[in-house]
């Protein structure tokens with residue numbers, strides 16, 4: 001038999017490994033491996049597992065009529081492949097290449113060894129226009145456009161009567177009983193919902209994409225909201241790209257949809273950086289910034305994590321994330337800026353907290369974007385967000401703040417952005433407001449320790465040299 005190994009590609013449409021498996025003479029099984037070591041890594045949370053598990057159930061529903069299903073294992077990849085390839089006569093394993101964290105990269109190396117030892121071929125397909133083993137970006141754009149415009153694979157499935165036996169590595173829901181109930185706050189998982197979200201974006205929601213993208217409340221409707229489906233692979237990138245471009249609404253709202261399509265390329269661009277160097281999970285992209293000295297105050301960090309900093313837009317953003325796992329780009333960036341620039345924390349102290357909260361956690365985007373917002377890449381402009389300005393501009397009616405900070409519900413919108421300015425008279429009969437946190441740092445936000453260091457280091461010769469190197473590898477070779 002052959003094996004199709006699903007990773008971050010839990011779908012049945014536009015799936016190359018499944019297509020190849022269907023076209024071989026041997027029958028095949030489909031597997032997903034929940035690996036204890038990987039799922040207990042500090043970047044992973046139960047919400048990710050909820051999404052993965054329910055996406056698999058959705059695939060199983062789709063494949064039921066062909067008597068096929070995804071066999072879920074609960075063991076290390078190495079053990080699972082060792083077991084399968086010794087018990088069965090396996091010819092090939094088909095999967096996509098995974099641009100994951102160091103741990104999954106090390107796992108892949110061990111799996112490769114096991115497969116080589118048992119003389120099984122492992123064919124890995126390029127994923128979303130991301131290339132393996134490149135030294136720079138020469139020809140990268142051309143390759144991306146050729147991927148994104150290439151034909152979507154038309155997957156068809158044959159019926160089978162072939163099943164593998166039960167094994168000691170099988171996953172049963174009793175191993176993670178929390179997975180029995182999918183929390184209603186999260187976007188629903190699986191390909192079927194992914195397509196519904198995509199269609200509603202194309203037909204209706206996307207018209208105001210560009211206009212609303214930075215507003216935390218409006219963006220919940222008019223952004224694509226496809227990141228979670230793309231991150232776990234319920235949708236392929238080119239399927240999304242082509243459906244948007246071919247749609248009747250595209251030409252009427254070209255500007256908005258083009259802004260969206262550009263971001264699909266950014267997606268691959270960021271993942272490509274991480275594919276080249278997954279040590280960005282731990283190290284500054286520009287190693288010159290390892291010299292930064294932060295205060296790293298534990299109390300501040302704790303308040304940031306809980307959404308209790310006393311800055312309403314910051315706390316509303318964090319509480320929203322805790323509740324449902326999605327936030328628009330601007331508010332994600334502001335949370336990182338607040339952490340690193342105003343609370344003087346090393347980016348590594350917050351990066352896993354947000355990874356765990358994002359339902360759409362994608363290592364390739366997450367670590368590179370986090371560092372970019374922290375200002376430690378040396379190649380991007382340093383953006384220090386003022387949360388009060390963001391609050392007034394991006395949540396003028398305070399709908400977002402009031403939704404997530406019940407303590408401030410009674411405060412008129414004109415006063416809500418700076419609750420510390422409320423007078424005794426404003427506070428009469430408003431006992432809830434008094435319960436809201438006091439600002440964790442001076443509201444003038446004029447402590448420039450981080451800002452000064454960032455700018456000083458930018459002029460440092462070593463940082464400059466590193467920056468040139470990064471540009472050469474990840475942007476343009478000359």
Ligand SMILES: Cc1cc2nc3c(=O)[nH]c(=O)nc-3n(C[C@H](O)[C@H](O)[C@H](O)COP(=O)(O)OP(=O)(O)OC[C@H]3O[C@@H](n4cnc5c(N)ncnc54)[C@H](O)[C@@H]3O)c2cc1C
Nearest residue numbers: 223224225226227263267329332333360361362366369370
């Ligand atoms: C600190 C930080 C961490 C982030 N971590 C993640 C993450 O773990 N996973 C993730 O998918 N996105 C991440 N992003 C990028 C971005 O915020 C989300 O992709 C976007 O908000 C998802 O919503 P959407 O699907 O409605 O996006 P849309 O605005 O509809 O965009 C369409 C798609 O383009 C891609 N995209 C959009 N913006 C970016 C961007 N700035 N960089 C790269 N790709 C982009 C996403 O795949 C997204 O689904 C992060 C941003 C920041 C600032």
